[in-house]
Amino acid sequence: MTVQLVGAGPGEADLLTVRAARAIAAAEVVVFDRLVDRSVLELISPLADRYDVGKTPGQSSSQESTNELLIELGRSGRRVVRLKGGDPFVFGRGGEEALALTSAGVAFEIIPGLSSSLSGPLAAGIPVTHRGISRGVTIVTGHLIDGECNSFVHLANPELTLVVLMGVAHRAEIARQLILGGLTPDTPVAVIERAYTSSQRTVRTSLQRLGVTEIANPAIIVIGAVAAMSLNDITTELATAAW
Numbered sequence: 001m002t003v004q005l006v007g008a009g010p011g012e013a014d015l016l017t018v019r020a021a022r023a024i025a026a027a028e029v030v031v032f033d034r035l036v037d038r039s040v041l042e043l044i045s046p047l048a049d050r051y052d053v054g055k056t057p058g059q060s061s062s063q064e065s066t067n068e069l070l071i072e073l074g075r076s077g078r079r080v081v082r083l084k085g086g087d088p089f090v091f092g093r094g095g096e097e098a099l100a101l102t103s104a105g106v107a108f109e110i111i112p113g114l115s116s117s118l119s120g121p122l123a124a125g126i127p128v129t130h131r132g133i134s135r136g137v138t139i140v141t142g143h144l145i146d147g148e149c150n151s152f153v154h155l156a157n158p159e160l161t162l163v164v165l166m167g168v169a170h171r172a173e174i175a176r177q178l179i180l181g182g183l184t185p186d187t188p189v190a191v192i193e194r195a196y197t198s199s200q201r202t203v204r205t206s207l208q209r210l211g212v213t214e215i216a217n218p219a220i221i222v223i224g225a226v227a228a229m230s231l232n233d234i235t236t237e238l239a240t241a242a243w
């Protein structure tokens, strides 16, 4: 039996892939973390064992123990699902877990999920690319490796959309570096908190004001001209018409 690394999507369970939903329902053991929505956890069989690995503080040591847990469970021969928020391979440490399972000789399968990096902006009616406005999108972590390294200066490009995950804590510094890199202070910014959950919230601001704008984790920060767009109503109308 293999371990399945499953993308749980950004929130509500009806955004799971059919493959992911089937794997979750069939699991005998589920290992999940913090960002997995309650509605997704409700799909787990009441007979399945659950491991919540999201509560342990101290990320790096807990990743080690999660890897060990997955290896041990994988060897037990039961149906193991490792549920991860969004997509397993977008800042989800899915790659690290896949490597650990490979070195331990435990077979695994990876099931993709909707990443908050793309679906978060969409939840606020923001197309990450739009002809004539944005010709591409850069997805980046807001964890600064070194506050002094100015890594965001080089990401300043008015033709591209910047999507920052885990950027709440360092948002003032990120904005400072992007302005230093050449983005104008009035560049539109949208922040989408808890996309596709019952408490989703969108905040619109500018690069200049990002540092003083109150926002909370988990949130997606969208920087660039498209962040001024809000196609929500149209999306809703089209969806309704299609049904």
Ligand code: SAH
Pocket (backbone or CB within 6 Å): 009, 010, 011, 035, 084, 085, 086, 087, 088, 089, 090, 091, 092, 114, 115, 116, 117, 120, 164, 165, 166, 167, 192, 193, 194, 195, 196, 197, 217, 218, 219, 220
């Ligand atoms: N693998 C995940 C990302 C994990 S990193 C994915 O593909 O979506 C964790 C970061 O993802 C959070 O700090 C936040 O920036 C973002 N995030 C995840 N779920 C989110 C949601 N529902 N709404 C807003 N941001 C979210």
